[in-house]
Amino acid sequence: MHLKLIYQRSSMTYKEILELAGKHLESLVGSQMDVVDITKPPTLEYAEHLAKTVSKLSPLVGNMIEFKVCEELNTLDWKGLGEWKRQDPGFPDTIFDGKIEPQPGIEIKTWFPLATEITARFKDSINHFDQDQTHVALVAWLPEYIIYGKPVLIDVWVGSAKSLASARDSHYHRPPDYLVFEPEDTSSRTSNLQQTNTNGYKFQGDSSLLKKAEKDILSWGANGKVYEPTVEYQTKLKGLLGKYPYRLDTNFAKMDRIQHESMEEFKSKVLESKLHGHRIKEWAKLISDSKTNTIDLIKDLI
Template identity: 55%
Template sequence: MNTQDVIRSASHYLDGLSGHIFDILDITKPISVDAAVNLSKVISKLSPLLGNLIEFNTVEFLNKQDEFSEFGKWQRQDPGFPDTIFVGSVQPTPGLEIKAWFPLATEITARFKDSQNHFQFDQTYVAILAWLPERVIYGKPRIVDVCVVSGLSVAAARDNHYHNPPDYLVLEPEDTTQRTANLQQTNTNGYKFQGSTEEFLEAQKIVESWGIEGKIYRPTREYQLLLRELLIRYKYRLDTNFAKMDRIVHPGIEQFKRRVFNIEVSGMTIGQWNRLLSTRRENPIKQALQTYLDIKEENIDELIE
């Protein structure tokens, strides 16, 4: 078994998690439609906690598969990248970066900032697990779909999407290989041009002098020196939204998002639930909660008893 065999098998098992219910938390059914509306507004706040719990349980799930036991064991890295690596006889070491996605949130907020240079053997993959409570806003967390894609492909899609010198620069981390592990830099960053119109036109001429190939992003030291020349000469701001996975237009992730939003849950597609619960119009929300989730209008007499 080689690195790609391990990744391929892990992807297969993770794909099989679609529909799986994690018995790690049970959100109680709201006692009234008003309580349900309030819950729908805050349910996404559970995502970081449940994301971590799903990550823990996913590693345990993979270690239960007999296929891996002969060659090694999946082990969490906390902190560290990726989230889990396959420690054993297989080299280069396979790894999985696990991202939990709550699709009633506005977007996939997870970021992916690691440099392309860290995936030269395509040994690390990204696993996105979309989850919802069994009944949209209450019940146990259930995996609705899974997407596993190459980390290298995600990094390349990110860099190609943002890269647009001189307006936008994608910069690789400095060479920190001589530092201790906890001080090494592995993340790329994005920078947005903030200079004047005259300075922008001047910067454009510099980029044009690089030739056609100069406009193609490369994580090499030589090309990064060209980009850093612009960063030194002109005013740029660090883009804090850089590398959000929902915005890099990765074909596999985009297809996954469309697939998830078309899944029907409790009478409507996830996309319809997303649009409905993100509005501020409470009457349609109440009607849907009563119709599809069996949540009734509040009965004061029952609550008093």
């Protein structure tokens, strides 16, 4: 259905609300986020220092952008059906609070592409997205002049949280070498104590133990290695965890490693984008390279 027709209606489905919200976020590409302003460096020496340290601002600015995005969503007319609100802590961090069921939500992740890798993680269980009622928005931003100025939205990717979780589980789960576990059932606990995250475990035994574990999995049937978030399948995985040595993988679920096709295309597009005479991936390499004379690269920016 055309977006204009949706706007004109007095009622919307949760999918239509997510569609409108996603399109609005995508329309913000190129706009400034008035959340902070990094002062123009007064000297080349200071500019060189700033180029090496500006990435340290990423967590702070990213968090402020997340709040700003929620405000932006509320600039649209939602026909009295509700409004977008932040919930911190909680998942997703932005929800549509109103009359719509199931409740639409958007998890907002930010990416500072001079760091190249998307460092944000996505660990939430696919069981939370049974009706595909949650989207993820990945917002790429940089200072207007690479190392100073207000944050500018370079690009925005919006996709289904369910598809992201599915890609993650399929990519990581390689039993018996690597196991993905669903969170325990904590529905009876208060909201702040409920567990929603999956975790990854890496096999730590020798080759002979790995072969024994492989034989155990053969007894599960032809689809034994296909990931399932069900209680029955998770019980089988716990059997392996109790029988063989594994370690918790602290790098599990980094978005840069999930290998979601659409998000990978987005990443490539952003890194190929050209700003102030260089592609973003070139800026990232030039600034991070200790052998580069950064002053010569940034003198035109100030």
